[in-house]
Amino acid sequence: MVSNLENLVAEWLPLPDLAEALDVSIKRVHSLIDERAIIAVRVGERNIRSVPAAFLLDGAIVDSLKGTISVLKDSGYEDHELLVWLFTPDESLNGTPMDALRAGRKTEIRRRAQALSW
Template sequence: MTDQSGEPQRWLVLPDIAELLGIPITKVHQLLRDGELIAVRRNGVLRVPAELVAGDTVRKHLPGVLTLLRDAGYNDEEAIRWLYTEDETIPGTPATALSGDRAREVKRRAQALGF
C-alpha cells in the first residue's frame, strides 16, 4: 500500500526487521550494505518499507531489482519512490508486484531504466 506521495504506508525500523527475519541487527546492516534490502531515513531513523519483508525473508526479487535501479543511477530515495509509484499497467506498484507473478515484469522495467 502507498499513500499519494509514492511512499509506503507502513515502515519498519531496523530492530523490527531483525526480529522479523530472526537475525542479529548486524546482519540487517549487512543486508543493507550488500544491496539486498533498502532503507531510508524518516524522522532521523533508518526505516524499511514493511512490504519488502515477507514473513521471515526479504522479498525474493528485491535484491535484483535494487541492483538494476542502482545501475540505472537511482539513489535509495529514488528507488523507494519508483517502487511505490502506482503503475496501472502492472497494476498497483512495482513493490506490490514483487510478491506475485508480475515480479519478472518489474525486473524487466527496472532493467529498461538503465537504457
C-alpha cells in the same frame, strides 16, 4: 524527497524491528543493507533508519528484491529514487512495482527497471 516517499510507503520498520521480524541480529540487518539486499532510509520525526514493511513476505525478505535493487542502481537510481519507483502506483501493473514483486512478477518488473537506463 523523503517526505514524498513517506506518503508512498504505508508502513515502515525501524532496523531493530526488522531484525526481530527476520529473527536475525541487527548486525545481519546491517549486512543486508551493505549487500544491497534491502534499502534503508531515515524517516519520521525521529529520523530513524527504516525499511518498508512491504520488503517482508512470509517472514523473509522478498526474494526478487535484491536483484531488482541491483538493476535500478545500475540504471543510476539513488536509494530514495529507487524506493519512490518501487512504491509509486502504476495503472498498467494494477498496483506498484513492489506489489508486483511480492506477487512473483519479477521478470516484468526487472524488464521495466532495465528500460529505465535507456
